[in-house]
Amino acid sequence: MNKQKAQPVVGFSQHDHRRCVKKALKEADDYCELNQLRFTVVRRRTLGILLESHMAMGAYEVLERLKLEELGSKPPIAYRALGFLLENGFIHRIERLNAFVACSHPGSTHHPAFLICSDCGSVAEAAVSPNSDALSQTAEQSGFQIEHTTIEAEGQCPDCLQQVES
Amino acid sequence: MNKQKAQPVVGFSQHDHRRCVKKALKEADDYCELNQLRFTVVRRRTLGILLESHMAMGAYEVLERLKLEELGSKPPIAYRALGFLLENGFIHRIERLNAFVACSHPGSTHHPAFLICSDCGSVAEAAVSPNSDALSQTAEQSGFQIEHTTIEAEGQCPDCLQQVES
DNA sequence: TTAGTATTGATATAACATAACATTTTTTAC
DNA sequence: GTAAAAAATGTTATGTTATATCAATACTAA
Numbered sequence: 221m222n223k224q225k226a227q228p229v230v231g232f233s234q235h236d237h238r239r240c241v242k243k244a245l246k247e248a249d250d251y252c253e254l255n256q257l258r259f260t261v262v263r264r265r266t267l268g269i270l271l272e273s274h275m276a277m278g279a280y281e282v283l284e285r286l287k288l289e290e291l292g293s294k295p296p297i298a299y300r301a302l303g304f305l306l307e308n309g310f311i312h313r314i315e316r317l318n319a320f321v322a323c324s325h326p327g328s329t330h331h332p333a334f335l336i337c338s339d340c341g342s343v344a345e346a347a348v349s350p351n352s353d354a355l356s357q358t359a360e361q362s363g364f365q366i367e368h369t370t371i372e373a374e375g376q377c378p379d380c381l382q383q384v385e386s
Numbered sequence: 387m388n389k390q391k392a393q394p395v396v397g398f399s400q401h402d403h404r405r406c407v408k409k410a411l412k413e414a415d416d417y418c419e420l421n422q423l424r425f426t427v428v429r430r431r432t433l434g435i436l437l438e439s440h441m442a443m444g445a446y447e448v449l450e451r452l453k454l455e456e457l458g459s460k461p462p463i464a465y466r467a468l469g470f471l472l473e474n475g476f477i478h479r480i481e482r483l484n485a486f487v488a489c490s491h492p493g494s495t496h497h498p499a500f501l502i503c504s505d506c507g508s509v510a511e512a513a514v515s516p517n518s519d520a521l522s523q524t525a526e527q528s529g530f531q532i533e534h535t536t537i538e539a540e541g542q543c544p545d546c547l548q549q550v551e552s
Numbered sequence: 553t554t555a556g557t558a559t560t561g562a563t564a565t566a567a568c569a570t571a572a573c574a575t576t577t578t579t580t581a582c
Numbered sequence: 583g584t585a586a587a588a589a590a591t592g593t594t595a596t597g598t599t600a601t602a603t604c605a606a607t608a609c610t611a612a
Contacts, residue, residue, distance in 0.1 A: 258609080260559070279599070294562060299600065315481035316536055318568095318599060333521045335530045346524040353519045355499045355537055358512040363544035364501045370482055370538040371521055378529035424578080426590070445568070460593060465569065470590095484568060484599095554612090561606070568599070575592070582585085 241271040247326060248310055257308060262291050266301035267310050267322065276319035276336070276343045314343060316372050321345070331369050337377035344377070407437040413492060414476055423474060428457050432467040433476050433488065442485035442502070442509045480509060482538050487511070497535050503543035510543070 248267055252259035269285045270277060283298035292298065302320055305311040311320050312332050323332070324345040335344040348371060359366050376384075414433055418425035435451045436443060449464035458464065468486055471477040477486050478498050489498070490511040499514040514537060525532050542550075 258558075262560080292560075295600070296562085296602095297560070300560080315538070333524065335525055335528070335532075337530075338533070344528070344530070346521070346528075348520040348524070353521075354514040355501075355512070355519075355539055358499065358514070359501055359539060359541070362501070362510070362512075363547065364503075364510070364539070365542045365547060366501075366539045367504070367541040368539070370536060370540075372481075372536040373521055373525060373530070373532040373534070374536075375525070375533040376531045381529065381531060424589075428591080458591075461569070462571095462593085463591070466591080555610100556612095557608100557610075559606100559608070562604090564601100564603085566599100566601070568597100570597070571595085573593090573595105575590100577588100577590070579588070580586085582583100 237272075241268065244271050244322065244326065251308070251326070255308075257304075262286065262297060263301045263304050265289065265291055266298070267305055270305075270311055270320060270322040274321075274343060275341050276314045276317050276321040278317075278319045282320070312345070314372060315370050316374060317343075331371070333371035334373065335377070336372060336374045337380055338374050339376055339380035342377055342379075403438075407434065410437050410488065410492065417474070417492070421474075423470075428452065428463060429467045429470050431455065431457055432464070433471055436471075436477055436486060436488040440487075440509060441507045442480045442483050442487040444483075444485045448486070478511070480538060481536050482540060483509075497537070499537035500539065501543070502538060502540045503546055504540050505542055505546040508543055508545075 245264065245268060248264070249259060251257070265286065266282060269282055279295065279298045279302055282302065283292070283295060286298060286301075287293045292301075302311065306313060306320075309323060309329070310326055311322050312334070313320055314334055314336065316336060321334070321343045325332075325347055330347045333346045333348040335346065337343075355369065355371075356366065358364075411430065411434060414430070415425060417423070431452065432448060435448055445461065445464045445468055448468065449458070449461060452464060452467075453459045458467075468477065472479060472486075475489060475495070476492055477488050478500070479486055480500055480502065482502060487500070487509045491498075491513055496513045499512045501510040501512065503509075521535065521537075522532065524530075
C-alpha cells in the first residue's frame with residue numbers, strides 16, 4: 221500500500237451533532253458579518269437543514285423543509301439559497317446525487333472529495349490537497365488550466381460494511 | 387512540481403478523426419461479437435454519434451440526431467442505448483454536464499478522469515490509475531470501500547487559453 | 553427620503569430521466 | 583421449423599431537477 225499521507229475524514233464517526241451544527245452556524249454568522257454578506261433567514265435556515273444531516277439532500281427535499289417553516293415554497297427559493305451557500309463555500313454540490321451537503325471544513329478554500337455510501341446514503345468529505353493528484357498532473361502536462369474539480373467516490377461506508385459481515 | 391508519471395490525454399490534439407471513429411466502431415463490433423452482445427443499429431449509431439464529437443452530448447441531443455435518421459424518437463430509446471454503451475464501457479457519463487462522451491480507451495477497465503473546457507465544451511479523458519490518488523488513500527484509511535469514482539475537472543483547455551492570450 | 557441594489561415571491565417552463573406496458577425481433581429448445 | 587422464452591424497441595405518461603422572467607419588497611447608502 222502507498223504510504224503517502226492521507227487526509228482526515230469527517231462524517232463516519234460519532235460526535236455531538238447538536239453542538240457541531242451550532243458551531244458551524246456561528247462560524248457562518250461570523251464569516252458573513254466579516255465579509256458583509258447578507259445571511260438572511262432563508263439562507264441561514266437552509267444551511268441549518270443541511271447541517272442537521274450528514275446525508276446529501278436534494279433541492280426539493282430542502283424546499284419541503286423550508287415550506288414546513290413557512291420560508292418559501294417555490295423552487296427558486298431553495299435554489300437561490302443553495303446558490304448563495306455554494307458560492308460562499310458553506311456547502312458543496314454532489315454531482316452524482318444532484319444533491320447538496322454542508323461543508324465539513326468551511327472557511328478555508330479547498331478541493332473537496334466525497335465518499336458516498338450507496339447503502340445508507342451518508343456522505344463524508346475529505347480534503348484533497350490540490351496539485352498532489354494524478355488529475356492535476358495530467359492537466360498540467362497537457363496545458364489544461366483547472367478551475368474546479370469534482371471528486372466523488374461511491375461505495376460502502378465502514379458501518380454498512382460491518383453490518384453485512386455480521 | 388510533482389514528477390510522478392502522468393497519464394496520456396486524448397482529445398486536445400490533432401488527429402484523423404474519421405479514421406479514429408471508424409476504428410472505435412470496429413473495436414466495438416469485435417468486442418460485442420466476442421462477448422455475444424447485441425450491437426443493434428440504434429446502439430451502434432448512438433456510439434457513432436458520440437464518437438463523431440469530442441464534446442459531451444446530452445441524451446436529448448443524441449436523441450435529436452437519432453430522430454433525423456429515423457431511429458427512435460422518444461427519450462427511452464436514447465437512454466436505453468446510452469445505458470447499454472455505459473454498461474459495456476464504450477462511453478462515460480460526465481456528471482457535471484449530465485452528458486455522455488465516447489470512451490477514449492475502450493476495452494480495458496479503468497478509472498476515467500475528465501478535463502472539461504468551460505469555454506469550448508470539449509472533453510478530454512485521462513486514465514487515472516486506481517489506488518494511486520489521495521482519494522483512494524483516504525478511503526482505505528477510513529475503511530470505505532470504493533466501487534466507482536467520478537473525477538472531473540472544469541477549466542480552460544490549451545486551445546482556448548491560447549486564444550485568450552493572442 | 554429617495555435612488556439604487558439585493559432579495560424574495562410567483563408563474564411558467566426548460567432540461568434531464570424513468571416507470572410501465574405493448575409490440576416486435578431474436579434466440580433457444582424441442 | 584416452430585413454439586416458448588428472452589431481449590430489444592415503441593409508446594404513453596410522468597417524475598425529477600433546474601432556471602428564466604418579471605413583480606414586489608426590503609435593505610443600503612447618498
